[in-house]
Amino acid sequence: MAKPEHEITWKELNVGCVIDEPGNAAAYRTGDWRSQRPVYNKDRCIRCGTCYIFCPDMAIKILADGYIEHDLYYCKGCGICVEECPTDAITMVDEEE
Amino acid sequence: MATRVGMEVSIAAAEAVKQANVDVIAAYPITPQTHIVEHLSEVVNNGELDAEFIPVESEHSAMSVCTGSSAAGARSFTCTSSQGLALMSEIVYITSSLRLPILMLLANRSLSGPLSIWNDHTDVMSIRDCGWIQVFVENGQEVYDHVFIGYRVAEDRNVLLPFMVNLDGFVLTHVIEPIEFLDQEIVDRYLPPYQPKYSLHPDHPVTMGAFATPALYTETKKAQTESLTEAMPYVLKAWQEFGDMTGRYYHPVETYKTEGAKVVLVTQGSLSETATLAIDSLQGAGEPVGLVKIRLWRPFPFEEFKEAVAGADLVVVMDRAISYGGPGGPLASEIRSALYAQEKRPRIVNFIAGIAGRDVAPEDFVHMIQQAQERPGEWYELYGVRE
Ligand code: SF4
Ligand code: SF4
Numbered sequence: 001m002a003k004p005e006h007e008i009t010w011k012e013l014n015v016g017c018v019i020d021e022p023g024n025a026a027a028y029r030t031g032d033w034r035s036q037r038p039v040y041n042k043d044r045c046i047r048c049g050t051c052y053i054f055c056p057d058m059a060i061k062i063l064a065d066g067y068i069e070h071d072l073y074y075c076k077g078c079g080i081c082v083e084e085c086p087t088d089a090i091t092m093v094d095e096e097e
Numbered sequence: 098m099a100t101r102v103g104m105e106v107s108i109a110a111a112e113a114v115k116q117a118n119v120d121v122i123a124a125y126p127i128t129p130q131t132h133i134v135e136h137l138s139e140v141v142n143n144g145e146l147d148a149e150f151i152p153v154e155s156e157h158s159a160m161s162v163c164t165g166s167s168a169a170g171a172r173s174f175t176c177t178s179s180q181g182l183a184l185m186s187e188i189v190y191i192t193s194s195l196r197l198p199i200l201m202l203l204a205n206r207s208l209s210g211p212l213s214i215w216n217d218h219t220d221v222m223s224i225r226d227c228g229w230i231q232v233f234v235e236n237g238q239e240v241y242d243h244v245f246i247g248y249r250v251a252e253d254r255n256v257l258l259p260f261m262v263n264l265d266g267f268v269l270t271h272v273i274e275p276i277e278f279l280d281q282e283i284v285d286r287y288l289p290p291y292q293p294k295y296s297l298h299p300d301h302p303v304t305m306g307a308f309a310t311p312a313l314y315t316e317t318k319k320a321q322t323e324s325l326t327e328a329m330p331y332v333l334k335a336w337q338e339f340g341d342m343t344g345r346y347y348h349p350v351e352t353y354k355t356e357g358a359k360v361v362l363v364t365q366g367s368l369s370e371t372a373t374l375a376i377d378s379l380q381g382a383g384e385p386v387g388l389v390k391i392r393l394w395r396p397f398p399f400e401e402f403k404e405a406v407a408g409a410d411l412v413v414v415m416d417r418a419i420s421y422g423g424p425g426g427p428l429a430s431e432i433r434s435a436l437y438a439q440e441k442r443p444r445i446v447n448f449i450a451g452i453a454g455r456d457v458a459p460e461d462f463v464h465m466i467q468q469a470q471e472r473p474g475e476w477y478e479l480y481g482v483r484e
Contacts, residue, residue, distance in 0.1 A: 010319040020303045
């Protein structure tokens with residue numbers, strides 16, 4: 001995976017900042033944008049997968065047993081999963097908490 | 098053998114683009130650049146040049162098309178003037194940041210308003226910091242030559258930057274001059290096919306024009322400004338090799354009778370030829386006055402310039418654009434900062450002249466120099482303005 005962007009020196013950039021490594025956007029931590037994070041209550045979850053479909057960052061993984069897991073490296077804290085979950089199994093808390 | 102032909106400069110410029118065997122031409126006609134584009138559409142239409150001629154709906158699209166085609170590895174050409182440049186300016190900056198070796202001829206014309214179609218340098222000065230290599234030419238031969246030189250420099254793997262040739266609208270574009278044409282085999286030898294370092298191709302996918310966060314943007318700008326500064330030796334090399342081939346040598350800063358000159362006049366573009374007549378008449382009258390012409394505007398040739406004016410007590414700079422509410426003209430600003438750190442610094446006086454096609458005759462240069470000699474201090478004024 002590519003070097004984290006805050007470590008790249010100007011001499012290491014390709015001519016014209018061309019990116020020649022496919023898929024290296026995966027290295028970008030959109031989780032840095034977050035001011036609130038989702039908290040998952042497995043007991044309320046009915047394994048419908050709605051949150052997984054709606055998450056704009058594909059930051060929700062469906063596990064083998066059908067329950068879900070948030071990937072906080074990418075979750076940018078938009079709260080859409082909270083809004084869409086039919087059973088209120090996800091809530092948002094401030095990052096500091 | 099090279100042949101010498103009397104021809105309108107715009108047509109000669111278009112013929113050079115044809116000889117440079119470009120792959121894509123995207124341009125929108127605008128006065129006074131029109132004849133260049135018209136002639137190119139003819140040579141493509143009648144099969145003299147195997148290229149895509151894309152009649153875009155605006156200059157913004159012209160530069161966008163060239164950016165895309167150059168990114169795909171095609172030798173790409175456009176030309177414009179004034180408002181056209183203003184409209185395409187958004188993409189002009191992107192092209193240099195993507196390091197795409199596009200050639201643009203800019204037929205210099207004043208920016209509106211008031212609406213004016215005549216010649217000055219307000220258009221190019223509005224995008225001075227766009228990151229392109231920028232040269233000024235004086236006559237038709239220099240325009241013709243710089244089409245080849247431009248691509249040669251731009252496409253050099255050590256450079257990979259877009260190249261802009263500034264030629265004065267009407268006074269250069271629309272005059273008939275003797276042009277020495279190069280044989281095609283000489284052009285082909287000097288300008289081999291473009292071999293891009295990166296190009297858009299499905300077999301080797303790359304991303305061009307990605308975004309950069311604050312964590313990286315500064316590094317991208319450092320790389321970009323270094324690329325322009327570091328282009329200098331390759332510009333010099335291309336000029337040297339062109340000179341060895343044709344006998345026509347070009348330099349970042351060119352001097353005319355500056356030996357022993359205590360007063361130096363500084364000009365850019367085609368008015369430099371008129372200025373030589375003023376220098377001749379002043380030297381005839383025993384005045385130690387010489388002329389320095391700035392051919393290379395970016396990267397700015399600081400060392401060459403300092404050397405050229407080393408013996409002068411007074412530097413009279415003629416600008417053809419104004420920095421409203423600022424220190425005068427952009428050329429004079431540059432020259433002041435170039436000389437600021439010198440221990441012995443000449444007095445610098447700035448005239449803004451020849452705005453929107455107002456004639457500047459040899460007598461006007463004589464008058465400017467005399468005024469600068471008589472009136473002490475450092476100042477600027479709009480030459481010949483009616484009070
Ligand atoms: S808060 Fe937004 S980004 Fe994070 S998991 Fe939920 S939907 Fe995805
Ligand atoms: S939307 Fe709610 S109930 Fe459905 S899978 Fe996601 S967390 Fe579970």
